[in-house]
Structures are given as structure tokens and as C-alpha cells.
Amino acid sequence: EDKVVQSPLSLVVHEGDTVTLNCSYEVTNFRSLLWYKQEKKAPTFLFMLTSSGIEKKSGRLSSILDKKELSSILNITATQTGDSAIYLCAFNTNAGKSTFGDGTTLTVKP
């Protein structure tokens, strides 16, 4: 059965810290891995990764996929209180469905 595991489950940091969130997966017919940010309501899309070793970057956020290790990390540098959210990792398979991990809850304190 396809599975995705995120760690840590929760994390508390102070503004300015750098954080690394982890996502590992066991899946057949892997196509892509996606990261979403969920604040109070709807998850919003951050990154999609399909090729190993390529870094996607947007401002202070970046992500990289390691297909050999079946994992991905999401880095956030110089964290701000607005980064507080649940970060969800999901993978897509050739069947076209997204399977989500349980998420990492990040709290950034002033």
C-alpha cells in the first residue's frame, strides 16, 4: 500500500530560525511529489517536484527531491510568524490521485 510519512509531526521555532521538514514515501509508479501549506482553511500549493536532485525555490522556501532515498525536504529560512501553518506533503502516481501525509504543524514564535 502506498504510504507517505512526514516528520516531525510538530515543530516550534522562533522568528529567524531555519527549519527543515521531511517527507518520505513508499509508492509504486511514482510521478511527482508536492508540497502544500495549510493555514486556517484551504491548503495552497507550494512546489511540485518530479526529478531527483532539482531544487525548487520561492523566496525563503525551497524543496528538493531525492528519488534514491525516496524522500523530500522543505526548507524555510529566516522564518516569520506568517510561516506558521500545517505543511502537507503529497505524491502523485500514474493513477492520477494525490496521497497525502499527516502533515507537519509549524509554529513560529515572535
Place this chain on the structure above:
Amino acid sequence: NAGVTQTPKFRVLKTGQSMTLLCAQDMNHEYMYWYRQDPGMGLRLIHYSVGEGTTAKGEVPDGYNVSRLKKQNFLLGLESAAPSQTSVYFCASSPRLLSPLHFGNGTRLTVT
């Protein structure tokens, strides 16, 4: 541009009652999905649709039915609500297979 709109935002049901959740998208997306999210858990797929008139089962379909009579609308029905169906329900859509999902703001359902 409204994106994905879910109604209602909140609902309380008694065990055994039925209801329908409505999802509407104005982006002309082919694919639509219903997920549920329970505390401390990620999103689990209930049902999905790959186009108007089609539906398919996801990971946790039992107790739910769906219909997609029009491309822009995807309805989720609970025929006989149970306390185990207390959850936050999210609808999502995407333009193509394997594209990132666009989510609605969710419906919080409580079954007593």
C-alpha cells in the same frame, strides 16, 4: 475569480440524517475531488471525478455518494450520517491529471 466554492461552511447533523455538500469551481477544470481531514491527519480521498458524468472511489468511500452532472459542480452526499463522519471536508479541482490541486475552504461537519 472565486476558484473553488464549498457550501455550506458549517453543518451539524444528527445520526441518521442525510445531507449534500456542494462544490462549485469556475476554472473549467476537468478533475474534481472530495477529501476529508481529521485532527492530526492528512487529507484522505473519498471520491473523485475525471470529467462530467464520471465518478470513482477513493481511499475512504463508504457511507458517501457523489454526482457530477455538470462540469463545474461536484456533490457529496451522506445518506445516513454517523458520528465517524464528523470531519472537515475539502473539495479540490485540477485542470489536468497530476496537476496541483486547487482547494475550497472546507465544510466543517459535526454528527451528534
